Amino acid sequence: MSSNAALWERRMAAVARGVSSATQRFVDRALNAEIWDVEGKRYIDFAGGIGVQNTGHRHPHVLAAMAAQLERVVHSCVQVMPYEPYVALAERLNALAPIAGPAKTLLLSTGAEAVENAVKIARYATGRPGVIAFSGGFHGRSMMAMALTGKVAPYKAGFGPFPADVWHARFPHPYHGVTVADTLADIAHLFKCDVEPRRIAAFLIEPVQGEGGFTVAPPELMRALRALADEHGILIIADEVQSGFARTGRFFAMEHYDVHADLITTAKSIGGGLPLAGVVGRAEVMDAPPPGGLGGTYAGNPVACAAALAVIDVIHEERVLERAQAIGERFRERIGELAADPRNGIGEIRGLGAMVAFELVRPGTHEPDPERTRALTARAAELGLLLLSCGVYANTIRVLVPITVEDLVFEEGLALLARALEETA
Ligand SMILES: Cc1ncc(COP(=O)(O)O)c(C=O)c1O
Incomplete structure (x- = not known):
């Protein structure tokens, strides 16, 4: 089995530069809201292949x-x-x-x-x-x-x-x-x-x-x-x-x-x-x-x-529509708690249902903080959480976790997110 580093080297030599990747880790397999890379490391997937896995990776019925x-x-x-x-x-x-x-x-x-x-x-x-x-x-x-x-x-x-x-x-x-x-x-x-x-x-x-x-x-x-x-x-x-x-x-x-x-x-x-x-x-x-x-x-x-x-x-x-509502509410609740600490630099929390996001701003202002956003997604990946940023100012963290995510896995992802926020504050 190849290592992430060896694959990245091959990728850089063979694949056009214009195709970007949020991480230099290579996926080996995935199930519902979890992904394992080629070195066996496990990640919780808050990206869902950019919104493609609302019903989870490899749902058995699908x-x-x-x-x-x-x-x-x-x-x-x-x-x-x-x-x-x-x-x-x-x-x-x-x-x-x-x-x-x-x-x-x-x-x-x-x-x-x-x-x-x-x-x-x-x-x-x-x-x-x-x-x-x-x-x-x-x-x-x-x-x-x-x-x-x-x-x-x-x-x-x-x-x-x-x-x-x-x-x-x-x-x-x-x-x-x-x-x-x-x-x-x-x-x-x-x-x-x-x-x-x-x-x-x-x-x-x-x-x-x-x-x-x-x-x-x-x-x-x-x-x-x-x-x-x-x-x-x-x-x-x-x-x-x-x-x-x-x-x-x-x-x-x-x-x-x-x-x-x-x-x-x-x-x-x-x-x-x-x-x-x-x-x-x-x-x-x-x-x-x-x-x-x-x-x-x-x-x-x-x-x-x-x-x-x-x-x-x-x-x-599987009542995925109701579940989307619940996931979105839980995310808002947890991010709202984290936003209470001004050091976290959390600005507006917004979205509809499970299409939820928050901005990272310089504490006490509405000024976007894209550098912190990059640091946060990088640290999250190291901790085992795939996170995507977005936004006109590249300072928004969005959640596209499979809506079918198990409660325990979702909570684990939220805990990793809180830790990454704390460590990059
Ligand atoms: C709203 C919207 N429209 C169109 C597209 C383009 O889709 P595709 O990448 O499948 O061509 C995207 C992709 O992110 C999108 O978010």
Whole structure:
């Protein structure tokens, strides 16, 4: 068996530098919320492969569904010869997604692809090119997704030019001085100075920003966007690649709002670890592009669809939505206790359900502390806890632990987090 150090050396020699890794430890195996590296060291996984393991690593029901599908067909390409798991998953997603009226689904492989396709569909349905997205938003690494992403380094710098007809408004974040009124003023300013509303196909918004720092879109913003969209014939695309699939205590974070999106993107935890993504939306919008306009060779792979059907069953059978709520509450409670000690430098604690995070700030201020954040994630890994940072200011610690984590393992992870905070204070 290779050591972490030897593998890292090989990796540095063989793999492009642009692919970053949060740790230089190599995974050997994983189960639910625990991971073991190639040297046998155990970690508690608060990262979940960046939000992909909401139902845990290698859930037995999901593995069994994958294995059963492997025995039948691994790939035929839906454009060549369709298969039932694709249709069955579309039916389930159409019933689950908070879309007004009848819904239809398109399956894909990655989050970026889902975003690209949602924009294609919105453009075709409206006959308009423009998209308004938000600062701090992250939508993927393909060209259009990069254009839509609202953070320059490391995602956009040096990779342009990007597709045109993309604009950004500030995403509200009162802790750092941006209100809903500021966001709406930005949109009004865009309509006055840059682009007329009838050139805009869609608003693209994450109900809870993922990479941006787990900032929650206030309900009044979502209502105001819906009103603007209805007034000007614009569609709303909710990017739920990270906020979806039980993370916030609902299948989709949009269920927390009293207005609907027209299109929702989904990926990450839907496939139980296999690459799978989708766009679910109002049937007449989804049906706008003609046959052949949408798809992809691997899009909606049968094994991934079988896994997704099992993931949905697990979410129902194991009451994962309620569990997400409980995990989020316990996390807030524990971090709230730790925040009482000013030396810990814990700023805002925020999120929805189990999509929770906290900022590290210089004690007594709202000033972000990215250096401490880096030190904390590094120390946590040494102690056996995989932690992810995020945020526009790279000072936010987010929790994407499998929602199916056992109580004891979760508490152990929280204790390691407290220790890492103390040791890096
Ligand atoms: C909200 C959001 N949209 C899109 C993406 C891109 O997904 P993928 O990396 O699968 O292309 C991500 C990935 O983190 C995301 O969080």
